[in-house]
Amino acid sequence: MIKSSKKTIDFGFRLVSKEDKTNLVGTVFHSVALKYDLMNDLMSFGIHRLWKRFTIESSGVRYNQRVLDLAGGTGDLTEKFSRLVGEKGEVILADINDSMLHKGREKLRDLGVVGNVNYVQANAEELPFPDNYFDCIAIAFGLRNITDKNKALCAMYRVLKPGGRLVVVEFSKPINKLLNKAYDVYSFYMLPVMGQVIVNDANSYRYLVESIRMHPDQETLKLMMENAGLEHVSYINITGGIVALHKGFKF
Ligand SMILES: C[S@@+](CC[C@H](N)C(=O)[O-])C[C@H]1O[C@@H](n2cnc3c(N)ncnc32)[C@H](O)[C@@H]1O
Secondary structure (H helix, E strand, C coil): CCCCCCCEEEECCEEEEHHHHHHHHHHHHHHHHHHHHHHHHHHHCCHHHHHHHHHHHHHCCCCCCEEEEECCCCCHHHHHHHHHHCCCCEEEEEECCHHHHHHHHHHHHHCCCCCCEEEEECCCCCCCCCCCCEEEEEEECCHHHCCCHHHHHHHHHHHEEEEEEEEEEEECCCCCHHHHHHHHHHHHHHHHHHHHHHHCCHHHHHHHHHHHHHCCCHHHHHHHHHHCCCEEEEEEEEHHHCEEEEEEECC
């Protein structure tokens, strides 16, 4: 088991300095940005769309609200939130990576999503928003890429309004041993090959698979959210725990 220390952190199965991790993750998403959506559909057989729909339904977002789609990448959640909050609401798509943000902005403009969406390049660890600002923060498949997850969770807590909620949807630990084995075979052997063929970059997809294995399991993430101050934290396993949706509130 790879153990991070005060100075080092996991980047997939390697230990690197914290600064290097942030840069290496940046390189991954600069490299995959153009074909990110296509790869998501191919790798998950389209199932990521259902995971995201479930996330939106679980968020409880309503008309007029202010929502942060954090590590929002190419904006799948933002598109749906934008329609839910309506013209008097606001959605901020924030991501650290300008290639992903650029791709997201282009895609949403083509889909006619304009008016109530703003784009912010920001590190989740140091959110450039006032305290008590958002009704809801959603982070989809972003948390495991963040260097200091605890710091980022505290930053999310700070910018949530009292009564607001944080929804984290992320790859997690399958609960069934057989499913886990099949999932391992598929992801360790197939995904880097698909990455090589489609994006000409096997390494980024090797990182993706390894980062999923290094991410805290369901109970650990629940504890991390509680330690950041969130209350009534609960989670639901989706697709047998391949993905888990955690939800917590600020009171
Ligand atoms: C796997 S993508 C998920 C994108 C989108 N949320 C989705 O579900 O399709 C992960 C995103 O996290 C972003 N990211 C990584 N580290 C970040 C950080 N420290 N702060 C903000 N965004 C970050 C990446 O740039 C990338 O766009």
